[in-house]
Each structure stands twice: as structure tokens, then as C-alpha cells.
Amino acid sequence: MSDAAIIVAAGRGSRAGGPLPKQWQPLAGRRVADWTIAAIRKAGLWPIVVVLHPEDMGRELPSDILRVPGGASRDASVRAGLAALDPAKVETVLIHDVARPCVPQQVIADVRDALQQAEAAAPGLPVTDALWRGAAGQVTGTAPREGLFRAQTPQGFRLAPLLAAHAAHPGGAADDVEVARAAGLAVTITPGAEENLKITHPGDFARAEKILRGQMDIRLGNGYDVHAFTEGAGVWLCGVEIPHDRALLGHSDADVAMHAVTDAIYGALAEGDIGRHFPPSDPQWKGAASHIFLAHAVELAASKGYAISNVDCTIICEAPKIGPHAGAMQARMAEIMGLEVSRISVKATTSEKLGFTGRKEGIASIATALLVKA
Numbered sequence: 001m002s003d004a005a006i007i008v009a010a011g012r013g014s015r016a017g018g019p020l021p022k023q024w025q026p027l028a029g030r031r032v033a034d035w036t037i038a039a040i041r042k043a044g045l046w047p048i049v050v051v052l053h054p055e056d057m058g059r060e061l062p063s064d065i066l067r068v069p070g071g072a073s074r075d076a077s078v079r080a081g082l083a084a085l086d087p088a089k090v091e092t093v094l095i096h097d098v099a100r101p102c103v104p105q106q107v108i109a110d111v112r113d114a115l116q117q118a119e120a121a122a123p124g125l126p127v128t129d130a131l132w133r134g135a136a137g138q139v140t141g142t143a144p145r146e147g148l149f150r151a152q153t154p155q156g157f158r159l160a161p162l163l164a165a166h167a168a169h170p171g172g173a174a175d176d177v178e179v180a181r182a183a184g185l186a187v188t189i190t191p192g193a194e195e196n197l198k199i200t201h202p203g204d205f206a207r208a209e210k211i212l213r214g215q216m217d218i219r220l221g222n223g224y225d226v227h228a229f230t231e232g233a234g235v236w237l238c239g240v241e242i243p244h245d246r247a248l249l250g251h252s253d254a255d256v257a258m259h260a261v262t263d264a265i266y267g268a269l270a271e272g273d274i275g276r277h278f279p280p281s282d283p284q285w286k287g288a289a290s291h292i293f294l295a296h297a298v299e300l301a302a303s304k305g306y307a308i309s310n311v312d313c314t315i316i317c318e319a320p321k322i323g324p325h326a327g328a329m330q331a332r333m334a335e336i337m338g339l340e341v342s343r344i345s346v347k348a349t350t351s352e353k354l355g356f357t358g359r360k361e362g363i364a365s366i367a368t369a370l371l372v373k374a
Ligand SMILES: Nc1ccn([C@@H]2O[C@H](COP(=O)(O)OP(=O)(O)OP(=O)(O)O)[C@@H](O)[C@H]2O)c(=O)n1
Pocket: 008, 009, 010, 011, 012, 013, 014, 015, 016, 051, 070, 071, 072, 073, 074, 077, 078, 096, 097, 098, 099, 100, 198, 199, 200
């Protein structure tokens, strides 16, 4: 039996404004929905159902996410998500708003822990400000705040009683705690978090962005490589073979630019350089295509939880001309690294005929890579 999650994402975000529903708008480099899915996935909940507006069914989501069309209200969307779960396989379910992308792992863990004993559990924050009634810009009264909480998600339940509660409810509930309580289930309050804000109004995007950026682990790495020219009729640079009256000398294919990028990634991970992972003394790497090294560095980053945000590579040579090939180089690097082309920069400079590159004795390359773990 598993602990499942439903992310309700079928709303239109009318209060948040913007050209798209809030869950599809950009936030700290990804879409709001991507952050929310990543947080739920990190908690180890499975399966994950995302309830989508019918117009959004074609949106790009990870292939292992179950997607179902939602309804006209939040509770109708929750019911659609519940219907996608198999009661024979799922014991508990956490229901979360897509609009809460900054949910801390501790908030999720506390709900799950409470569910070991409780019929239902949900995070709440005690109201700390005084409460007023008001009308026409005037305070018309006050209200006691004792015993009042601001409700958050994810809200957790045993699947079978929640299914029964939703089946018996007339509809129109603000959340699943309201549905559960109407069916007589006791709900434990677990600690909420200020960071677990629900993006509701336009100003909430900036608050959420600040929280997410503060939680990010950002790594910067640099790489530098040089290969000397030798007899030959072409050079490999960023995985593209460029006709030239010389070749580059090296143990592998001598792709000096790809080596610099690879070393930048290893550098960001504090994992040494290509030589540590593919020793030149090992004959199996003689003449190897350098994409093997780059793919290894990318996989190592992924295995440590880092996504590559971007790389920037500069090739230093008098010849061959790099400009006409830069687009093809970016495309090939993007293919190897599984990134969008716009995240790869390849550019070139001469050294004004100075030094070994200026004397056309070889090619040098420097690269920078930015890695992000959220
Ligand atoms: N028919 C609906 C309405 C809401 N939701 C989801 O319920 C959550 C909480 O709703 P809210 O913040 O009010 O989102 P919206 O309904 O999208 O916002 P608005 O009311 O501003 O249009 C959101 O994750 C939203 O996508 C849903 O799945 N189906």
C-alpha cells in the first residue's frame, strides 16, 4: 500500500493576473507547477496525480505523473483526482494546491507522521494578528483570534474514509478538511509554515521567488583546456568536426572545448577533472569521443541532485573560424547534455596573434557551468 498525492491544478488563477494561469507562469527559472511537483516528488509520495484544467491536458509534465481533467470547483477537481487512485493499492493521500510551490519538506513530513495515528491531518498557522471587522474603509468591530488557524495544504487522509466523505458531501467546500469534518472525521493540526504561501495575488510571485531562490544550492565551476595542433585535416570542437589544415593532438579526440565544459561541470561538483574519471594512462580512452566524458559529468551532476542551469564556453584560436559552426556546436552540446539550446553558449576569440594560440600552435578553451539543486 502506498502514500499517494493529488496536486489540484485545474483553477484559472484569475486573482493572480498575468498572461497564463498562475501554475504555468515562470517562477525562479521553472514554472510554478514544476516546483510544486518537485516538492511532492522529493517527499517520496507515490503515485502523484495532477488534476488539470481540460485546456491544459496537453501541457508538458514528467511522463510518470498521472494527469486527469478537473472540475469547475476545487472540490470537484479533488474528486476527479481521487477517482484516479486505486483503493486496493493506496492507503493514504495528501492533497496539495499547485499554487503552494514553496512547501517545506518538514510540513509534508509532519502531516505524514500525524497520519500514522490520526484519521486526518493538515498544516495550519495560528493567527497572530488582531482581527477586525471592517466596512467602507472603517473598523466596525473586533473578533477574538484565540483558536483560529490559517489553513494550508497538503492535507492528508486515509483514502477510504475520504472517498466516503467526498461522496456524501453536497459540494462547495473550501478544502478537504471541511469535507472530512462534515463526515465526522477528526483532523489533527500539524505545523504550517509562512513559506508555504499560496500564490493568489500578483505580488505573491515575488515572495515565492525570494523563498525558492533562498533555498537553492547554486554551484559554479570553471574549466580550461589546451591542445596542440598536429598534422591532419580537421578538428573536433563541441562535438562538431570542422575542416581545417591541421588536427588537434590528444589522447582522446582532443575536443578541447568539450573538455573545458566537462571540467567546468566536474569543478562545480568538486569532482576533480576529466583525468580523474578517465585517466589518460587507461588505453580504453585512446581516441575516445569526448561526448562520453561530457555525458558522464552530466549524469554525475544529476545523481547528486543538480540540474545544469547553463554553460558558457569560449574557444581561443586564430583559425579555424568558429562563428559559422557555433550554432551546430550549441545544438550538439544541447543534445548530449539534454538541455535547451538556449542554455548553451559557444563563442570564440583570437588572442590578437599573441602567445601560443596567436602563433597557431594550438587551441585553448575556457568554460563556466552553473549547477542548481532546488
Ligand atoms: N476548479 C478548480 C479550482 C481550483 N483548483 C485548484 O485549487 C487550488 C486552490 O485554489 P486557488 O488558489 O483559489 O486557485 P484558482 O482557483 O486557480 O485561483 P482564482 O480563484 O484566483 O481563480 C489551486 O491549486 C487551483 O488550481 C482546481 O484544481 N480546480
